[in-house]
Amino acid sequence: xxxxxxxxxxxxxxxxxxxxxxxxxxxxxxxxxxxxxxxxxxxxxxxxxxxxxxxxxxxxxxxxxxxxxxxxxx
Amino acid sequence: xxxxxxxxxxxxxxxxxxxxxxxxxxxxxxxxxxxxxxxxxxxxxxxxxxxxxxxxxxxxxxxxxxxxxxxxxxxxxxxxxxxxxxxxxxxxxxxxxxxxxxxxxxxxxxxxxxxxxxxxxxxxxxxxxxxxxxxxxxxxxxxxxxxxxxxxxxxxxxxxxxxxxxxxxxxxxxxxxxxxxxxxxxxxxxxxxxxxxxxxxxxxxxxxxxxxxxxxxxxxxxxxxxxxxxxxxxxxxxxxxxxxxxxxxxxxxxxxxxxxxxxxxxxxxxxxxxxxxxxxxxxxxxxxxxxxxxxxxxxxxxxxxxxxxxxxxxxxxxxxxxxxxxxxxxxxxxxxxxxxxxxxxxxxxxxxxxxxxxxxxxxxxxxxxxxxxxxxxxxxxxxxxxxxxxxxxxxxxxxxxxxxxxxxxxxxxxxxxxxxxxxxxxxxxxxxxxxxxxxxxxxxxxxxxxxxxxxxxxxxxxxxxxxxxxxxxxxxxxxxxxxxxxxxxxxxxxxxxxxxxxxxxxxxxxxxxxxxxxxxxxxxxxxxxxxxxxxxxxxxxxxxxxxxxxxxxxxxxxxxxxxxxxxxxxxxxxxxxxxxxxxxxxxxxxxxxxxxxxxxxxxxxxxxxxxxxxxxxxxxxxxxxxxxxx
Numbered sequence: 263x264x265x266x267x268x269x270x271x272x273x274x275x276x277x278x279x280x281x282x283x284x285x286x287x288x289x290x291x292x293x294x295x296x297x298x299x300x301x302x303x304x305x306x307x308x309x310x311x312x313x314x315x316x317x318x319x320x321x322x323x324x325x326x327x328x329x330x331x332x333x334x335x336x
Numbered sequence: 337x338x339x340x341x342x343x344x345x346x347x348x349x350x351x352x353x354x355x356x357x358x359x360x361x362x363x364x365x366x367x368x369x370x371x372x373x374x375x376x377x378x379x380x381x382x383x384x385x386x387x388x389x390x391x392x393x394x395x396x397x398x399x400x401x402x403x404x405x406x407x408x409x410x411x412x413x414x415x416x417x418x419x420x421x422x423x424x425x426x427x428x429x430x431x432x433x434x435x436x437x438x439x440x441x442x443x444x445x446x447x448x449x450x451x452x453x454x455x456x457x458x459x460x461x462x463x464x465x466x467x468x469x470x471x472x473x474x475x476x477x478x479x480x481x482x483x484x485x486x487x488x489x490x491x492x493x494x495x496x497x498x499x500x501x502x503x504x505x506x507x508x509x510x511x512x513x514x515x516x517x518x519x520x521x522x523x524x525x526x527x528x529x530x531x532x533x534x535x536x537x538x539x540x541x542x543x544x545x546x547x548x549x550x551x552x553x554x555x556x557x558x559x560x561x562x563x564x565x566x567x568x569x570x571x572x573x574x575x576x577x578x579x580x581x582x583x584x585x586x587x588x589x590x591x592x593x594x595x596x597x598x599x600x601x602x603x604x605x606x607x608x609x610x611x612x613x614x615x616x617x618x619x620x621x622x623x624x625x626x627x628x629x630x631x632x633x634x635x636x637x638x639x640x641x642x643x644x645x646x647x648x649x650x651x652x653x654x655x656x657x658x659x660x661x662x663x664x665x666x667x668x669x670x671x672x673x674x675x676x677x678x679x680x681x682x683x684x685x686x687x688x689x690x691x692x693x694x695x696x697x698x699x700x701x702x703x704x705x706x707x708x709x710x711x712x713x714x715x716x717x718x719x720x721x722x723x724x725x726x727x728x729x730x731x732x733x734x735x736x737x738x739x740x741x742x743x744x745x746x747x748x749x750x751x752x753x754x755x756x757x758x759x760x761x762x763x764x765x766x767x768x769x770x771x772x773x774x775x776x777x778x779x780x781x782x783x784x785x786x787x788x789x790x791x792x793x794x795x796x797x798x799x800x801x802x803x804x805x806x807x808x809x810x811x812x813x814x815x816x817x818x819x820x821x822x823x824x825x826x827x828x829x830x831x832x833x834x835x836x837x838x839x840x841x842x843x844x845x846x847x848x849x850x851x852x853x854x855x856x857x858x859x860x861x862x863x864x865x866x867x868x869x870x871x872x873x874x875x876x877x878x879x880x881x882x883x884x885x886x887x888x889x890x891x892x893x894x895x896x897x898x899x900x901x902x903x904x905x906x907x908x909x910x911x912x913x914x915x916x917x918x919x920x921x922x923x924x925x926x927x928x929x930x931x932x933x934x935x936x937x938x939x940x941x942x943x944x945x946x947x948x949x950x951x952x953x954x955x956x957x958x959x960x961x962x963x964x965x966x
Contacts, residue, residue, distance in 0.1 A: 285802070285804050287397055287399065287540075287541060288394065288399045288804050289804070290572055290576075291394035291395045291397075291399075291429075291432065292394065292429070292804070292805075292806055293428065293429045295572070295573070296573070297573075304606055306608075306701060306703065306704060308705065309704060310700070310701070310703050310704030311703050311704070311802070311803050313606070313700065313807060317426075317428055317429070318425075318457065319429065319806055320806065320807040321804070321805070321806050321807065322696065322699070322703075322803055322804070322806075322807050323802065323803065323804045324801075324802025326802050327802050327804060
């Protein structure tokens with residue numbers, strides 16, 4: 263499943279990234295690394311970006327990127 | 337002795353810099369780039385130290401122009417020591433950069449900042465254990481309170497090379513080494529140290545892969561390494577695991593007390609409804625403080641300059657010299673009149689927005705809307721400021737890192753009618769034609785900006801990536817950092833704007849002295865005919881470039897009217913509209929042009945200036961045709 267399909271505040275584990283995910287490098291830098299636990303904290307209205315919480319810090323990312331992050335339920 | 341400060345965004349790097357170098361620093365641009373860094377000189381134990389504050393970067397692979405310059409500077413600027421600033425409250429993430437910096441093999445010290453914030457979060461770090469596991473001297477600091485800063489500098493002066501050369505597992509290190517040696521043997525004048533290129537290329541960072549691909553022998557080694565290391569992902573994973581290990585070894589996490597304050601504030605400020613309501617109120621407040629708060633000072637400054645003007649008039653008896661002196665004085669007056677009353681409060685607010693962490697939240701809230709015109713949420717600040725004055729608006733584009741986005745934002749911000757253009761819209765259209773038409777003009781302006789943004793988004797090369805940044809917790813900005821930041825920005829403006837404004841206004845004085853106005857009007861005659869405006873208006877538009885506040889006054893004067901109230905006797909409704917639309921879009925004023933030059937360089941400035949004339953002319957002609965048809 264993809265990060266974008268998760269419920270707000272549902273905890274999931276990052277599995278990997280879609281191929282062609284240009285932002286992969288930056289996602290890794292921000293701590294969104296396969297194996298880590300991540301949850302959506304809030305969504306901006308009008309199909310805006312979302313804020314995810316990861317290892318105690320918050321990251322804002324666009325929905326297109328969230329579509330490319332593969333996650334699994336825990 | 338030259339020391340670099342490097343760290344991830346929001347780690348408090350600039351606070352450390354300001355504690356050390358403070359007011360005596362200057363900002364400089366990287367050669368050939370619009371990205372700037374700050375450099376400061378100070379003495380410590382009788383030793384002259386040059387401290388360079390590099391733009392924040394998450395890792396040594398870059399994602400935007402600022403990060404690229406930071407990474408390049410690390411190897412090209414010959415630093416005697418690198419101070420790596422690490423945010424203790426997000427230490428796992430920060431360590432990734434630290435581990436990469438270690439591979440540069442330069443004398444290095446870690447400044448473990450925000451110890452207080454980490455404590456609040458329940459994180460307790462054992463400095464000795466951390467030092468032992470990374471092999472680099474670690475100095476705990478609380479930059480805001482200037483704690484540990486002196487220890488940091490003395491540690492930097494005695495900094496040693498990292499004790500651990502190899503941080504990855506044997507298999508990975510040997511692959512890195514073979515690629516590194518190949519690069520060392522084959523390549524010369526690399527922009528980065530070969531070891532770093534080797535690591536980054538194996539990890540799949542395209543800029544470094546490109547470098548390796550120039551050397552076929554090394555390319556082969558790279559390909560083998562990538563196959564063996566699961567496309568390079570093993571390095572990334574290992575580094576991340578290493579960071580977690582270091583954290584677990586050297587830190588203890590206690591339960592922090594309940595929901596953090598930041599979270600509670602965000603419940604309101606990022607709420608789908610209240611978030612926007614608060615944003616709106618905050619914008620109104622900023623606008624009010626900047627433009628209403630500034631105007632009493634402006635009239636004071638005006639008084640001072642008209643007093644000086646009178647003084648010059650009564651003391652200089654040569655008419656030619658007098659007009660030059662008055663012109664120069666006008667120029668200084670215009671620069672000071674913008675800088676002190678409006679720019680000072682604006683920069684203070686901008687710096688508070690940045691340092692408190694609210695700016696990244698504005699970016700989050702406004703992103704969806706701003707994305708449609710090719711920019712990110714942060715660009716909303718230049719737009720809002722544009723309604724007051726284009727100068728702070730253009731200067732606000734400094735917070736935008738991406739070159740293309742910065743250009744689009746600066747372009748669109750200059751199309752927003754500033755207060756001076758508002759006087760024309762209000763004084764002509766609202767007063768003589770009706771307020772509703774003035775409001776319609778504002779809507780029309782928004783549509784034009786939207787269209788221009790859409791077009792720029794299409795024609796400018798480059799992708800429009802989605803936002804991806806970290807949201808820092810709310811922090812109280814320090815007074816010192818705010819003052820220092822404001823001071824730099826004002827200094828920048830004054831240096832660039834004063835010569836241009838003084839020059840421009842002396843030219844205007846000369847035009848006046850030699851009665852050139854009529855020749856200029858002749859030169860503009862065909863253009864005025866095209867727009868269907870009286871020929872005498874030509875000179876008004878020229879003066880408007882210098883200072884748009886003068887437009888309305890000059891219009892009455894040049895039409896030979898004793899007051900603006902008589903304008904409808906000379907100009908038809910059609911002409912009022914055409915003139916107003918033209919003034920709304922044409923050329924940014926000189927102060928704005930000089931600011932544009934400072935922010936986006938010559939080429940961008942010329943493009944914006946010429947496009948604005950074209951947009952104004954085309955729209956004015958369309959307006960005229962519409963009037964002829966209906």
